[in-house]
Amino acid sequence: MATIQVNKKYAFRWYEKFYFMSITAGLWVTLKHFIKSAFLRRMVTVQYPEQKKPLSSRFRGLHRLKRNEKGQERCTACYCCQWVCPADAIHIVAAEVPPERQYLHPEDKYAKVFQVDLLRCIYCGLCEEACPKGAIYLDGGLPLPADSRDALILNKEQMLEPTGGPIIGERL
Ligand code: SF4
Ligand code: SF4
Known part of the structure; x- marks a missing residue:
């Protein structure tokens, strides 16, 4: 039976197998955006179509x-x-x-x-x-x-x- 050798550089370390760090990093990004938009009013989205962002000068629209x-x-x-x-x-x-x-x-x-x-x-x-x-x-x-x-x-x-x-x- 063939065995696959995994380069140790790419193998999971023991603590990575719990995905704790990845989940925490993902939640931290979500929390940062929530704080910015809910308390600091720095919205990254706009209420389209009432609000519109300026279009690029290279924008191609309808004919x-x-x-x-x-x-x-x-x-x-x-x-x-x-x-x-x-x-x-x-x-x-x-x-x-x-x-x-x-x-x-x-x-x-x-x-x-x-x-x-x-x-x-x-x-x-x-x-x-x-x-x-x-x-x-x-x-x-x-x-x-x-x-x-x-x-x-x-x-x-x-x-x-x-x-x-x-x-x-x-x-x-
Ligand atoms: S049919 Fe000819 S003239 Fe009319 S839009 Fe097309 S390329 Fe221009
Ligand atoms: S109509 Fe045809 S040529 Fe004109 S932008 Fe669309 S895909 Fe391109």
């Missing part, structure tokens, strides 16, 4: 579709973002701009459907980098919890910035 300085949709449905997306999270259906909507679009083609599946998206930012029109940015807010898969598929109306001027950098 936003931008308008140009004339208020037109910048996206021209070129499919670059859909092709580059490694998670297959973007679904676009292109269409020709009808005559009565021409003032809303800079070119002849527009995205009739533009969806982003937040359950597939890995927030890599490649769609933002690939877009030749500067139309898509990940500068929206945090994804909110939802109780169905459909609720986590963003559609164009949810992503498109409202008319009345660019809001680049605005957080939801």
Whole structure:
């Protein structure tokens, strides 16, 4: 029968077998946080969503579709973002701009459907980098919890910035 030699350096010492020191160290950490938050008011958590912590400048949030300085949709449905997306999270259906909507679009083609599946998206930012029109940015807010898969598929109306001027950098 084979025997396993345990290096003495890694073997348990007799007092370690009672786990007394580990349990005490764990309880001490818990007690320190309890004293800090209950008596010293030095909370390490915030009451989200009423309270929000500042986001990092490198934070990537929900996708936003931008308008140009004339208020037109910048996206021209070129499919670059859909092709580059490694998670297959973007679904676009292109269409020709009808005559009565021409003032809303800079070119002849527009995205009739533009969806982003937040359950597939890995927030890599490649769609933002690939877009030749500067139309898509990940500068929206945090994804909110939802109780169905459909609720986590963003559609164009949810992503498109409202008319009345660019809001680049605005957080939801
Ligand atoms: S951030 Fe990345 S994964 Fe998400 S939609 Fe854009 S390219 Fe796809
Ligand atoms: S968001 Fe940009 S890359 Fe994506 S389809 Fe529109 S113009 Fe093309």
